[in-house]
Amino acid sequence: VRAMPRKKAGGGSGKAGTGGPPPPLDDGEEDLGALGVPLDAVVKVWSVHSTPNYSLPWQRRRQERSSGSGFIIDLQRRVVITNAHCVEWHAQVKIQRRGSDTKHLAKVLSVGWECDLAVLTVEDDEFWEGLQAVQLSSKIPHLEDDVLCVGFPIGGDTISVTSGVISRIEVTPYTQASAELLGIQIDAAINSGNSGGPAFNRDGECVGVAFQSMGAEEAENIGYIIPTLVVTHFLNDLLKHGKYTGFPTLGVEIQTMENTTLREAYGMTPKQKGVLVGRVLPTASVAQVLKAGDVLLAFDGEQIGNDGAVRFRKHERVMYTWLVAQKFFGEQAKLTVLREGKQLELVVDSLAPETPLVPTHLFNKAKPGPSYFIVGGLVFTSLSEPFLESEYGAEWDHKAPVEMVKWATQEHAEASDQQLVVLTQVLAHELTMGYESLENLRLLSVGEEKVRNLKHAMDLIDACTEGFLRLGLQHSLQLILKANSLASATEEVLEKHGIPAAASSDLRSS
Numbered sequence: 243v244r245a246m247p248r249k250k251a252g253g254g255s256g257k258a259g260t261g262g263p264p265p266p267l268d269d270g271e272e273d274l275g276a277l278g279v280p281l282d283a284v285v286k287v288w289s290v291h292s293t294p295n296y297s298l299p300w301q302r303r304r305q306e307r308s309s310g311s312g313f314i315i316d317l318q319r320r321v322v323i324t325n326a327h328c329v330e331w332h333a334q335v336k337i338q339r340r341g342s343d344t345k346h347l348a349k350v351l352s353v354g355w356e357c358d359l360a361v362l363t364v365e366d367d368e369f370w371e372g373l374q375a376v377q378l379s380s381k382i383p384h385l386e387d388d389v390l391c392v393g394f395p396i397g398g399d400t401i402s403v404t405s406g407v408i409s410r411i412e413v414t415p416y417t418q419a420s421a422e423l424l425g426i427q428i429d430a431a432i433n434s435g436n437s438g439g440p441a442f443n444r445d446g447e448c449v450g451v452a453f454q455s456m457g458a459e460e461a462e463n464i465g466y467i468i469p470t471l472v473v474t475h476f477l478n479d480l481l482k483h484g485k486y487t488g489f490p491t492l493g494v495e496i497q498t499m500e501n502t503t504l505r506e507a508y509g510m511t512p513k514q515k516g517v518l519v520g521r522v523l524p525t526a527s528v529a530q531v532l533k534a535g536d537v538l539l540a541f542d543g544e545q546i547g548n549d550g551a552v553r554f555r556k557h558e559r560v561m562y563t564w565l566v567a568q569k570f571f572g573e574q575a576k577l578t579v580l581r582e583g584k585q586l587e588l589v590v591d592s593l594a595p596e597t598p599l600v601p602t603h604l605f606n607k608a609k610p611g612p613s614y615f616i617v618g619g620l621v622f623t624s625l626s627e628p629f630l631e632s633e634y635g636a637e638w639d640h641k642a643p644v645e646m647v648k649w650a651t652q653e654h655a656e657a658s659d660q661q662l663v664v665l666t667q668v669l670a671h672e673l674t675m676g677y678e679s680l681e682n683l684r685l686l687s688v689g690e691e692k693v694r695n696l697k698h699a700m701d702l703i704d705a706c707t708e709g710f711l712r713l714g715l716q717h718s719l720q721l722i723l724k725a726n727s728l729a730s731a732t733e734e735v736l737e738k739h740g741i742p743a744a745a746s747s748d749l750r751s752s
Contacts, residue, residue, distance in 0.1 A: 278442075278444070278445070278446040279390055279392065279442040279446045280374045280375075280376055280446065281340060281392060281401060281403075282339070282340055282372075282373060282374060283313050283314045283373060283374050283375060283376045283440075284311060284312070284313045284340060284376075284392045284393065284394075284401060284439060284440060285311070285312050285313065285314065285322060285337050285338060285339055285340070286309055286310075286311060286312075286337070286338040286340075286394045287309065287310045287311060287312045287322075287324050287328050287329070287335065287336075287337055287348070287362070287438060288307070288308075288309050288335070288336040288337070288338065288345055289307070289308050289309070289310070289328060289329050289332050289334070289335050289336075290305055290306070290307055290332065290333045290334040290335075291305065291306045291307075291308065291330065291331045291332060291333065292305055292331055292332075292333040293306070293330075293331045294331065294604075294611040294612055294628075295632070296612050296623075296626070296628050296629040296631075296632035296633075297629070297632045297633055297666065299611075299612035299613070299614040299623055299746065300614065300741050300742060300743065300746070305333065308328070309394060309435055310324060310325060310328035310393075310394070310435060310436075310437040310438045310439075311324065311328075311392075311393035311394050311395075311435065311436060311437060311438045311439030311452070312324035312328070312337065312362065312438045312439070313376045313392075313438075313439065313440045313448070314373055314374070314375050314376060315375055315376055315378060315448075315477075316375055317370065317373060317374070317375045319363075320363045320364065320370060321351075321361055321362075321363060322337060322348070322361070322362040322363065322364070323359060323360070323361055323362075323438070323451065323473070324359075324360050324362060324437070324438030325358050325359065325360065325418075325437040325438040325451065325452075325453050326353045326354060326355050326357075326358045326359055326360045326418055327358060327418050327437065327453075328360065328437050328438050329350050329353065329360050329362070330353075330605075332350060334347070335347075335348040335349075335350060335362060336348060337362065337364055337369070339369065339373070340400075340401050344368075346364045346366045346368075346369045347364070347365075347366070348362045348363065348364050349362065349363050349364075349365065350362055351363055352480055352485060352486050353486065353605065354476045354479070354486045354488070355418060355419040355603055355605050355606070356416065356418075356419045356421035356423070356488055356489055357416065357421070357423060357468060357472050357473075357475075357476050357489065358416050358418040358419070358453050358454075358468065359451065359468065359472075359473060359476045360438075361477075361480065376440055376447075376448045377446070377447045377448065378447065378448050378470045378473060378474065379443060379445075379447035379448060379449045379470050380470070380474075382411060382424075382426075382449075382469055382470075382471060382555075383408050383411075383426070383443060383449045384408065385408050385409070385410070385411070386407050386408060387407065387408045387443060387444075387449075388405065388406075388407055388443065388444055389405070389406055389407060389408055389428050389430060389441045389442065389443060389449060389450075389467075390403060390404070390405050390430075390441065390442045390443075391403070391404045391405075391406065391428070391430045391431075391432060391436060391439060391440075391441045391452055391465070391467075392439050392440055392441075392442065393435065393436040393437075393438070393439025393440075393452060394435050394436075394439070395431075395432075395433040395434060395435040395436040396433050396434045396435045397433070402436070404430045404431050405430060406428045406429040406430025406431075406463075406465075407428065407429055407430075408426060408427075408428055409427045409428055409429050409464075410426070410427040411424070411425075411426050411427070411469075411554075411558065411560075412424070412425065412427075412560055412561075413425070413560050413561040413563060413564050414427075414466060416453070416454070416468075417454055418453075418454075419602050419603050420602045420627075421489065422561070422563055423468075423472055423489060423564070423567055424469050424471060424472055424560065424564050424567075425466050425467070425468065425469070426441075426449070426450050426466065426467045426468075426469050427464060427465070427466055428441065428465050428466070428467060429463050429464065429465070430463070430465055431455075431463055431465065432452045432453075432454070432455040432465030432466070432467075433455070436452045436465075437452060437453055437454075438451060438452065438453070439451070439452045440452075441467045448470060449467070449469065449470060450467030450468050450469050450470060450473075451467055451468040451473060452465065452466075452467050453466060453467065453468050454466045471568075475489065475567075475568065475570075478570075479570060482570060483570075483571075483572075487570070487571045487572075487595075488571065488595055489567040490527075490566050490567060490569045490570070490571055490573075490575075490593040490595070491563065491566055491567070491596065492526065492528050492532075492563075492566050493522065493523040493525070493526025493527065493528060493529070493596040494519050494520075494521065494522050494523065494526065494528065494532060494538075495519075495520045495521040495523075496517040496518060496519055496520060496538065496550060497517065497518040497520050498517055498518075498548060498549050498550050499515075499516060499517055499518055499537065499548045500548045500549060504518070505548070508535075508537050508580065509580065509582070509583035510537060510580060514537075514539060514580065515539065515545060515546065515547050515548045516537045516538050516539040516540070516546050516548065516579075516580065517537070517538050517546055517548070517550045517562070518535075518536075518537055518538075519532055519533070519534055519535065519536045519537070519538055519579075520534060521534055522534055523596050523654045523655075524654060524655065524656045524657070525596045525597040525654070525655050525656075525657065525658055526596050527590055527592065527593050527594040527596075528575075528577070528590050530590075531577065531588040531589070531590055532577065532579065532588070533581065535581070536579040536580065536581050537579060537580040537581075538562075538577060538578075538579055539578040539579060539580055539585070540577070540578035541562055541565045541566060541575070541576070541577060541578075542565060542575060542576050543576065543578075544562075544565055546562045547559065550562055552564075552565055566593075569593055570593070571592075571593050571594060571595060572592050572593065572594075573592070573593055574589060574590065574591060574592065574593075575589070575590040575593055576588070576589055576590075577589075577590065596654075596655075597655040597657070597658045597659075597660065598654075598655065599649060599650075599653050599654050599655040599660065599662065600625050600626060600627060600630075600649055600650040600653075600662065601626045601627065602626075602627045603626075603627070603628065604626055604628060607748065608748065609746075609747055609748040611746075612624075612626070612628070612629065612746070613696050613746045613748050613749055614666075614696075614745065614746050614749075615696065615699075615700045615744060615745035615746070615749055616669070616732060616735065616736065616741065616744045616745070617700075617703050617728055617732055617744070618671065618673050618674060618723055618727070618728045618731040618732055618735065619668055619669040619670065619671040619673060619674045619731060619732075619735045620665055620668055620669075620674065620677075620713075620721070621665070621666045621667050621668070621669060622663055622664065622665055622666070622685060622696065622699060622700075623663075623664055623666055623696070624661040624662060624663060624664070624695070624696045625646065625649065625650070625661070625662035625663075625664050625684070627650060629664075629666075630642050630646060630650060633666075633682060639651065643682070645684075645716065646682075649662055657694070659694060659695055660694060660695060661694070661695035661696055662684055663684065663685040663693050663695065663696050663699045664682060664683065664684055664685065665680060665681070665682070665683050665684075665685055665713075665715060665721075666681060666682060667681045667682075668680055668681065669735050669738075669739055670738075671731055671734060671735050671738075673723060673724075673727055673728075673731040674723070674731075677721055680715065680719065680721060683715045683716050683717070683719065684715065684716040685699055685713060685714070685715060686714045686715060686716060687713070687714035688702035688703055688706070688711070688712070688713060688714075689702065689706065689711075689712055696749065697749055700745065700749055703728075706725045707725055707726065708725050708726060709725055710722050710723070710724065710725060711723045711724070711725045711728065732744055
């Protein structure tokens with residue numbers, strides 16, 4: 243499954259005039275009323291993206307232009323909704339109404355990366371004249387219900403309307419930030435540029451937001467929309483907390499209990515069903531109450547099946563994680579578990595986000611983007627999935643060093659401030675001669691002290707002003723420099739390589 247980002251914007255393909263008078267315009271209104279959907283509420287979103295260069299974190303990549311779709315959901319608050327990936331790393335966002343030649347500057351109010359949604363507004367009063375808002379459906383549609391996808395996909399500049407039916411409803415991986423939330427599969431074509439456009443039901447209500455599709459090499463005509471339940475959770479989160487906080491997870495690794503002997507070994511009766519907790523993440527909010535070896539029987543009173551699914555509707559089941567995701571951070575949660583043969587009722591006082599050891603994105607920081615610092619030609623940054631993709635390509639999980647893949651896919655942070663610090667490269671300088679081949683290695687220690695995170699590593703190195711600076715790297719490698727030469731060497735390296743600062747702004751200011 244791939245996100246259907248934006249379609250890359252290109253130049254126009256205007257044809258030269260033939261000299262005669264222009265053909266008469268048709269003054270009649272388009273007969274689209276029969277569709278029963280508010281087409282004028284659907285807008286085109288133009289974005290200019292300035293993406294960080296994770297391999298050279300003091301730089302940005304070349305600007306890219308793209309277009310996507312969006313729609314108006316609240317005229318009073320002046321709210322337009324679109325996909326997060328349509329406005330990621332935006333330098334500028336403009337919105338264009340259907341049938342208008344004017345692009346209005348827009349402001350990004352909030353972005354939900356996990357659910358791939360963003361809220362925009364336009365300050366220009368002229369933009370809002372005569373517009374209508376889309377009504378969000380409060381219900382999840384049923385299988386085989388008709389759906390109408392509206393947007394501005396690749397292949398033309400005008401609005402596009404495609405029809406299909408609801409094929410499947412289940413917990414789906416959202417490719418934007420590797421989250422798993424409820425998703426709706428449809429058989430209407432969703433192409434680049436459709437992202438952020440609404441999907442309507444027969445009553446003209448919006449049942450979802452187009453956001454990703456299955457690649458043509460895997461399957462044909464399989465698209466995915468974000469159901470309105472996820473959209474309203476995102477909007478209610480903004481109203482409740484004043485900002486986007488996210489969708490809760492339990493922070494546990496589970497095993498299904500479909501094997502009879504496995505259930506018997508954990509003392510389950512024939513009527514009891516649940517999943518086995520194999521591991522509890524150290525930074526999870528349930529770490530105080532849940533233990534490895536517990537059998538999770540129910541969440542908030544809703545019974546969990548041996549396959550990890552819960553009842554969704556008659557004849558429909560979804561993964562129990564959707565129950566958790568519908569909660570808000572800061573809320574209480576009740577767990578029913580079987581521990582050593584005894585059924586217990588446990589309470590999590592306040593759900594809180596876990597700390598990822600290797601983040602899937604760097605948007606949630608106070609200053610989004612990669613952090614770095616340079617000392618004597620040594621470039622340090624924190625390990626993240628965008629960094630791995632920058633260094634090893636989209637298939638980094640096959641091409642990156644096996645230790646890095648293991649850290650990213652299997653290991654978890656032990657503390658909320660833990661980061662993996664990586665020596666990415668050694669910039670040429672006489673101080674670092676002989677160390678040039680050291681690159682993309684984890685920094686484990688400075689002197690005798692273990693490194694907790696990037697800021698901690700920088701502070702430890704700055705505190706070493708005389709004698710030798712001893713850096714312990716993975717594979718039992720040592721990198722030793724003279725401490726009193728570091729300051730002058732750093733200045734020379736910055737000037738020689740045209741680097742504006744020895745550290746990113748977030749590390750300088752903290």
